[in-house]
Amino acid sequence: MKRYIVRIALSGVLALISATAFAQQSTSSAVTRRSNATQSKQATVSDRARQRMATETSDADLAWMKVVYRSLDLNEQVNAALYFPEQSVDGQENLFRIMMRLLAADELPAYEYLDGREVFTDEYRLKVRDMLDRFHIYYTNGKGYSEKHPVFNIEESDVPSTEVLGYYIIERWEFDRTEGRMRTRIEALCPVLHRTEEFGQEAVKYPMFWVRYSDLRPHLTSQLIFTDDDNNLPQSTYDDYFNLGLYKGEIYKTRNLRNKSMAQLYPDPDDLKHAQDSIEKRLTSFEKDIWVPSLEELGKRDSKTVAENDTVTSAPKRRTLSSSRVSARRPSKKVKQTSTSTRSTSSATRSVRNRKK
Numbered sequence: 585m586k587r588y589i590v591r592i593a594l595s596g597v598l599a600l601i602s603a604t605a606f607a608q609q610s611t612s613s614a615v616t617r618r619s620n621a622t623q624s625k626q627a628t629v630s631d632r633a634r635q636r637m638a639t640e641t642s643d644a645d646l647a648w649m650k651v652v653y654r655s656l657d658l659n660e661q662v663n664a665a666l667y668f669p670e671q672s673v674d675g676q677e678n679l680f681r682i683m684m685r686l687l688a689a690d691e692l693p694a695y696e697y698l699d700g701r702e703v704f705t706d707e708y709r710l711k712v713r714d715m716l717d718r719f720h721i722y723y724t725n726g727k728g729y730s731e732k733h734p735v736f737n738i739e740e741s742d743v744p745s746t747e748v749l750g751y752y753i754i755e756r757w758e759f760d761r762t763e764g765r766m767r768t769r770i771e772a773l774c775p776v777l778h779r780t781e782e783f784g785q786e787a788v789k790y791p792m793f794w795v796r797y798s799d800l801r802p803h804l805t806s807q808l809i810f811t812d813d814d815n816n817l818p819q820s821t822y823d824d825y826f827n828l829g830l831y832k833g834e835i836y837k838t839r840n841l842r843n844k845s846m847a848q849l850y851p852d853p854d855d856l857k858h859a860q861d862s863i864e865k866r867l868t869s870f871e872k873d874i875w876v877p878s879l880e881e882l883g884k885r886d887s888k889t890v891a892e893n894d895t896v897t898s899a900p901k902r903r904t905l906s907s908s909r910v911s912a913r914r915p916s917k918k919v920k921q922t923s924t925s926t927r928s929t930s931s932a933t934r935s936v937r938n939r940k941k
Contacts, residue, residue, distance in 0.1 A: 647761040648874075650867065651771070654833035656751040662832045665811045665825055670746055679822060680748045680775050681740075682803060683795060687712050688726070688736040692800065694793040697774060700843055702754070702794055704772070710793045712736065719744070719777060719792065750776035752791060753833065757867050759874070766870065770797040770826050797826070835860045 643649070658667040666679045677685070686692035687710075694710040695703065712734060716723050722742045726735035752774040759766050772794045778787040804822035811820055811830055825831065837845045850856040 645760055645762045646758050648759040648870070650757040651839035652755040652757060652835055652863070652867070653837035654753050654755060655836045656753060656831055656833040658749045658751070660832055662830065665809050665830070666751065667749070672740060676809070676818070677807065678745055679751075680745045681743055682807065683775065683800070684738060684743050684745075686800075686803060688723070688738050690733055690735050692795065692803070694795050697791040697793055700845075702772065704794070704796055715793060719790070744777065747777050747779055748775045748792075749778040750789065752776060752836075753831075757870070759870070768829060772796050773800070835863055838863065
C-alpha cells in the first residue's frame with residue numbers, strides 16, 4: 585500500500601515538472617518568436633551590408649576599370665530619396681544631415697574639394713571649422729572639444745540641408761576577373777550647395793567637400809528610407825539605394841590623361857550629349873561584349889539573321905503584287921474617261937453645226 589501511494593506521488597511530481605517545463609518552453613519560444621519578428625528587418629539589412637562588404641575586391645583582382653563622374657540633381661524624382669525628409673522626423677535624416685552630424689562629432693573624415701582632382705590623404709583632410717566658416721554655418725564648440733578632437737554643436741535649423749540640391753559622385757565600373765562579372769561601386773560623394781547671392785539671380789553651385797563612400801557606408805546601412813511614392817514603408821537603406829543604382833545623373837567627367845571635364849572636351853552641346861550617350865552605351869554593353877558567344881548563341885543569332893533577311897526579301901514582292909493589281913484596274917477607268925470625252929466632243933460638234941444652219 586505504501587509503495588502504491590509513493591508511486592502515485594512520484595507520478596504526480598513528474599507530471600508537475602513536465603508541465604512546468606512545457607510552459608517555460610512555450611513561453612520562451614513565444615518570446616523568441618516575438619524577438620525574431622522585431623529584429624528580422626534589421627537582420628536582413630545587416631546581412632545585405634555584410635554580404636556586400638565581403639564581395640569587395642582589390643584592384644589586383646580587376647581586369648578592367650572605368651572611373652566616371654556624375655552630377656545628381658535632387659529635383660529629379662528618382663533622386664528625391666537623398667533630399668527628403670528636409671527636417672529630421674522619427675529618427676529619419678536625409679543624406680546631408682547624416683554627413684553634417686558625423687562631421688560635427690568628428691566621426692567622419694572628409695577631404696577638400698580640389699577643382700579637377702581628388703586627393704584623399706591626410707594632407708588634404710577637411711578642417712571642419714574652416715568649412716563651417718566658409719559656408720556661413722553657425723556652430724559652437726562641443727563638449728570635450730580639443731585641437732586633436734574638434735567637436736561642434738550645430739542646431740538642426742542651422743544645417744543648410746534645403747540648399748543642398750545636388751551631389752557629385754565618383755563611380756567605378758569594374759570587371760572582376762575572379763568572378764567574371766561587372767560591378768558598379770561608388771568611390772566618393774560631394775554635396776553641392778545651391779545658394780543665391782542676390783535676389784533674382786540664378787543660384788550658384790558650391791561643391792562643399794568629398795567623403796569616401798567606404799568611410800560613410802557603415803552609417804548608411806542602418807538608415808531605412810523609402811524610395812518611391814507607391815510604397816511608404818521604408819524597406820531599403822541608403823546603401824541599397826546606391827549599390828542598386830536607383831539614382832540618376834548625367835556624366836560630367838571621366839578620368840582621363842588631360843584631367844579635363846566633358847564640357848572642356850566637347851564645347852558644342854550636341855557633341856557633348858553624343859559623347860555622354862556613347863559612354864553610357866559602352867559601359868552597359870562592356871560585360872556582354874567581352875565574352876565569346878557559345879555555339880548555341882551563335883546558332884540563335886544566325887537563325888534570327890536568316891529570319892530577318894527572309895522578311896526583308898519577301899516584303900517587296902507583296903508591294904509589287906499590290907502595285908500590279910492597282911495598275912491592272914486603271915485601264916478600265918481610262919477607257920471610260922475616253923468614251924465619255926468622245927461623246928461630249930461629238931455632241932459639241934453637232935451643236936456647232938446646228939448653229940451654222
